[in-house]
Amino acid sequence: HEKVILKGLTGAFQPGRVTAILGPSGSGKTSLLNILAGSVKMGRVDGQLLINGRNVTGQAIRTISGYVFQDDVILPTMTVAEAITMCAILRCPDLNPEQRKQRVNEVIALLELEKARDTVIGSAHVKGVSGGERKRCAIAMELVTNPSVLFLDEPTSGLDAYTAATVTFILRQLARSGRTVVTVMHQPSSEIFHTFDDVMILQDGRTVYMGEAENAVAYFTRAGYPCPTYTNPADFFFMSVLYRFDPENLTMGDKTEANQLERNRMEHIYEFWRRSPEAAYYEYVARHPLTRAITPGMFKQVSSFSVQYNHLLKRAARNGWRNKMVIQAKFFQALFFGVFIGLIYLNIPGKDNLAAQIQDMTGALFFVAVNQFFANAMPVITTFAAERDVFRREHGNGLYSLPSYFLAKNTVELPFVILSPFIFATITYWMFGLQADAGKFFIYVAVAICVALCGNGFGTFMACSIQNLEVTLALVPVVILPLMIFGGLFVNTGNAPAWLAWIQWISPIKYGFSALAHNQ
Template sequence: MGGWDRRVKIWGYRIAEKIDEILQTLGLFKSKKTNTAGLSGGQKKRMSIALELISNPLVMFLDEPTTGLDSSSCMSCVRLLKELARQGRTIVCTIHQPSASLFQLFDQVYVLAAGNCLYQGDTANLITFLQNVGFPCPMFHNPADYVIELACGEYGEDKIEAMVKATSNGKSLTYFNDASKLPDMKILRDENSADDKDDNGLAATSQYNQLKVLLRRGFIKVKRDQTLTYLRIGVNIMVGLMLGTLYWKAGIDGSKVLDNYNLLFSILMHHMMSTMMLTILTYIPLSTLVKVLCCFMFTVIIYYMTAQPSEMIRFGMFFITSVLVVFVAQSFGLMIGAYFDVVNGTFLGPTLSVPMMMFAGFGVSLQDLPSYLYWGSYISYLRFGLEGIVGAIYGLNRGIIDCPESAYCHYKYPKKFLEDVGVRADQFDNDVVALILFLFVLRITAYCVLRLELQATA
């Protein structure tokens, strides 16, 4: 293990060193500690290039890298690309109305019109080509603008046909300065493949290191995302305090057993709706750590404010059930969001949740459901969530609940209450297994739906 750890550290050091080198090359080293949101437009463009350079690619494709930049930033960006090309990379990019000075920085140009090649070769030879085909560039006119005007057919379609014929539709290499020195892509690919097989290369890293980097990146993203992190935590704390105040010490009061039952169902509703709707609206799964943290804080606040049984095993069962309901609700939202747009998903999410609540056993106990509708209880994950938390609070042979002298306590015996609501106290293991099955089925369904949607739009 010592040797392996040493190799991981070496890889980490080399990658960090490479990142510093890339930032230095792109002129971003002074902004290394700056959040992406705080970068200027030109810096963001260079940052996107830096992300591609991490894997040291042989070929880079850039779509209009100068769009939205001022003339100075455009010149800086193209000069940077030229410097990267001088390091042995092939850089292909589209350019939007370049100035004459910007156009001269490109080594080679490829002009297309209606899928046909009008010209390919060195930038400096473009004017010579235009003269040879009989369409000389006017004096003091930007060659880039002129060739675009020709490609758009402003001077007639016959000129486009003549240019296509002159270049043999891209097969002619006449206007390259030295066609014999054009890169042999097969050789370059073979050299690049050999580099990838080098155990000491940047691409060779352990799965442990990849996992560590991804987890760190996910943590930083969660920390910076105030909307989906801090707001979510704040809302859970506020709702927990509100419910805790409303049902103050209902867990140890024999006259408030039904109120406590309402609280338990309200908790499940909060877990379901807040998680499901957030996923449908944003289609961005919240970090697992944040979800568990929110659920834990919410559970702790309510559990102790409402004076539920102070036994760790009961608290553990309560918390495990709550977390599983959160994950299942998120998976349900992912499945809906993968197929429907925001408007339809916002409508269908709550609509499809109504049967979940109907068959959960809250309004109508499971034993009172008609036989022809009982199947619905098996497709309601809330049924298993409710059974799990009710069993955690009133199961495990809980003793007689204290009853105030001035009140009538119909359900001071937990077994009597469990019989009336139709909940079996010995089903916690089955409830957990059922919720896990719901989680896997919904996740797999969401994945399949999303994959089909991507294939349909491809």
């Protein structure tokens, strides 16, 4: 059974004006905005979406518009200027460095971000910009491409009254420069409501009103819903038009009847809209193109792979440098485990009992393989989980391709994935008392690095495959444990059941342990 979210909507959003889409939760506001912005991921959409009378696809819409989501997903270690500049580099490849710098400075000035330009975005654990500055930075990141249309999903959500009013005033300024600004609002204050040029009010996926904001009160008065003096129009629409239940008059017995009366009342409001001159006007505007046609200059351009890789590499390196504690923790872990395990298996050949030597040698080498696999898988899972939302948002907005992102990320991580096992292997090799042979030492180090790289790849695979961090961490032991069991120490794989024995061939731990053992 299909659930219909939006039903028979017709309207027009005009340049130079701010249009607010209003409605209660579940009325279809964000669904409509996603369709308008070409960001629908699931479901089926019927109907036409026209720009200047020309039928366009979601991809075409995305190339001439910017979309500011409700949650501001920005890499917390970047400064405001760096975040905006990054978008300018990746989404405006036609600009030379001087033009790009000028564009970034203009946007920062327009959104009043001069004081915060060199402040990091921050997170729950790192002090950064304020909520209002963060929201304005998100708007600036879309505005730097100079889009013809700007979509915003609840841009005042979570902001105080003054900051919310500041953001809506800026949106009005942006519209006056000739842009079409469409924003979703849940229940704006009276001051914010009067900054809108037009409003579109939805209920249950259907249009209740669309037109000039200042004419909305008069329209509902004609419909039989006069707004009292000194009442916030938005509050009135929500409390007296979209909902008109009187809880004191409801009992368990007549609730069904009351719901039916409410449905009948809303049907009258829908019908009043369909027959109104405002609906006829927007039907006409939607189907008659303006004289201005879409030109190639309106469309955003995509940067080349080399540009994407180069700047993603710089950002990843900067992000790693500003997360010094993570780097320090990795090296501390290598030093700690190297010394700790080295002390446990200190000078294995010096033991008198041959059986003890063999037991300790196999145990030590097996632990080296397990440690390097596990120690390099877990950090990737946790760090990528922190960046996943940023990656999905930026990649979804067309800033860069998958190969350029992962190649840049792995390039920055590679030195640490090599250096950490090198430190661990160097300490353990000599503390274990293994053969004093340069060739065997370097093979030992190389095997440890290879197992570490496999662990890093495994962690990346798990982090990309499962969206929820808690679920990922719960499933990691489920996957790693069979790889350990068939790693060559615990089970004689020749006697294992045939339907399980194949696990040994996909276990990096087995290959690492075997190589380390053969090396000695």
